[in-house]
Amino acid sequence: MKKIIACLLSLIMIIGTTAAVYAAVPADGSYSVSVSLEGGTGRVKLKSPCELTVQGGKMTARVVWGSSNYTWMKIGGVTYNNENSGGNSTFTIPVSALDSPISVSAETTAMSEPHVIDYTITFSSAGIDMNGEDGRDNSSGSTTSKPQSGDKSSALDKESGDSSDKDRVSEETDKENEDSNSISVINTISRATSVSAEMLSDFKGKTMHLVTSAGSVDFDEEALAYIAENASGSITLTMSDVTEKYKDEKYDLAVELSIKDEEENQLFTAEGLGKATVSLNYEKEVKNKNEVEVYRLTDGGKEKVESSYSEKTGTVTFETESFATYAVSEKAKTGTKVIAVTAAVLVAAAAVLCAAVIIKKKKKIS
Numbered sequence: 001m002k003k004i005i006a007c008l009l010s011l012i013m014i015i016g017t018t019a020a021v022y023a024a025v026p027a028d029g030s031y032s033v034s035v036s037l038e039g040g041t042g043r044v045k046l047k048s049p050c051e052l053t054v055q056g057g058k059m060t061a062r063v064v065w066g067s068s069n070y071t072w073m074k075i076g077g078v079t080y081n082n083e084n085s086g087g088n089s090t091f092t093i094p095v096s097a098l099d100s101p102i103s104v105s106a107e108t109t110a111m112s113e114p115h116v117i118d119y120t121i122t123f124s125s126a127g128i129d130m131n132g133e134d135g136r137d138n139s140s141g142s143t144t145s146k147p148q149s150g151d152k153s154s155a156l157d158k159e160s161g162d163s164s165d166k167d168r169v170s171e172e173t174d175k176e177n178e179d180s181n182s183i184s185v186i187n188t189i190s191r192a193t194s195v196s197a198e199m200l201s202d203f204k205g206k207t208m209h210l211v212t213s214a215g216s217v218d219f220d221e222e223a224l225a226y227i228a229e230n231a232s233g234s235i236t237l238t239m240s241d242v243t244e245k246y247k248d249e250k251y252d253l254a255v256e257l258s259i260k261d262e263e264e265n266q267l268f269t270a271e272g273l274g275k276a277t278v279s280l281n282y283e284k285e286v287k288n289k290n291e292v293e294v295y296r297l298t299d300g301g302k303e304k305v306e307s308s309y310s311e312k313t314g315t316v317t318f319e320t321e322s323f324a325t326y327a328v329s330e331k332a333k334t335g336t337k338v339i340a341v342t343a344a345v346l347v348a349a350a351a352v353l354c355a356a357v358i359i360k361k362k363k364k365i366s
Contacts (some may be wrong), residue, residue, distance in 0.1 A: 024098070026128050034126060035063060038101070039119035042107050047088070052095065052123060059095035061123060064088050069110040072185075072196075075102065079199070081187040098125035107196070116198075157262035183224070186211040194236045203228035214239035214255060215280040215315060223274025226267075233262035239280075244323060247296070251327040253286050254297070258323055271321040279315040282328055286311070294318050302327070 018197060032049040047064040070089035073080045076096075084090040096102055101120040108115055137138045183206055187193040208219040208227075217237060219227065240256040257278065259267045268276065285307065286292060294307040294316055305326070307318035316328050 004135065024125070025057055025059060026052075026125075027113075028056065030054075031128055033061075033128065035061070035122040036122045037119055038122075040117045045294055046121065050123075053261050059098075060092055061095050062090065063121070064090045065109065065185060067108070069107050069108045071107045071109060071114070074105040077182075079185040079195075081185065081190070081193065083189050083233070098123050098128075109268050143238060181205060182207045182209050184209040184211075188213050192236055192238045193241060194234055197231075197233045200228045200231060200235065210237045212237065213281075214241065215278065217257070217279075218277040219268075220275050223276055226273040227259065230265075231248075231261040231267060232265060235259055235267065246327060249327065251295075251329045252284060253328040254325060255280055255327075256325040260320075268323050273321070275319055275320050275321055276323075277317065278326070279313075280313060280326070280328060282309065282316045283314055284330070285328060292316060293329060293331050295327045295329075296320070297325040297327055318321045334354050 015025065019071055029341075031052045031054070033052045034049045035048045037044070037046045045066045049060045050064065053060050053062075064084075065088055068084075068088050070091075073091050073093060075093055080091050080093055082089045083092065093104075094107075099122065101122050102120050104121055105116050106119060108117060137341050173319050183195060183203065185193050185195050185199075187210060191212050191214045193212045195208070195210070204223050205221065206224060207221055208224045210219075211215050217239075237259045240258070241254070242256045243251060243254045246254045261267060268274075282292070288309055289309040292307070292309040294305045295302040296305050305317055305318045305320070309316050318326070320326075
């Protein structure tokens, strides 16, 4: 009986220790870790080691395939687009746990037609000190690195964007993991994000969440249904920066929103067919968040749109029933411009008056 109890206690300790290791997350920093891939034909591998970044207790990894034919990866219902169009397919993806297989799907164009293949990826914790101390990766010989106090950014930050971009990606990923009734595609390195026809075909009862480097758009069920039913093939959301086009208007930001299918047909251009919530990255120094305004620009002029500005995310959010060009500016700037113009007019008027007085005096003298 004692032996049985001892065995049970040992088993409980082993399970508890294993669970603790699996659940553990390294301290914030950048690490070099071994990564393995299973699935498919077994001929394609991931480059190992890879960069693992931990920020705020959340892990992301930059994985590089041994092929340039992978266009997107899907994890937990969220799609991540290829970040490297000129070489081996590269993705920045969330890591839910170390030493535990993570199920992913990836589309490859290596065959005559695109195919989606299921894989599992495992990131090793070997050599990582969970207390954040520097260590040695036994499998690769690479040293894991805890950021030094003088470092401004980690190696991964330099390659894939600053920490604020990672925060946004993590927040968006968490949001979609909580809501499986949404088609979601995230691409934080480009102003355009595409959704495949295969993903669109499963639109019933769902919403759609698309992210680009310029911001994000959330389509409600009605809007998604209209887009999916009227699109020919895949669709692409583009958030083009057209600020220069409206430079005379002194807007801080102007973005043209469009969503097209493979035949270049414009979608979501008529009202009454659903709504979209748009968030634009507004990376300007804002003096008064209540003075940030959004305008819808059309050939007929401009129309003020109800909006809100978030200091935390640095985004301006508004709702629309159809796409157009939207401009953002801080109201105070307009007021300053008016004051400056008024002052200039008054100075000019004073100069004219003085000149008139001088001329009149000269006439009297003569």
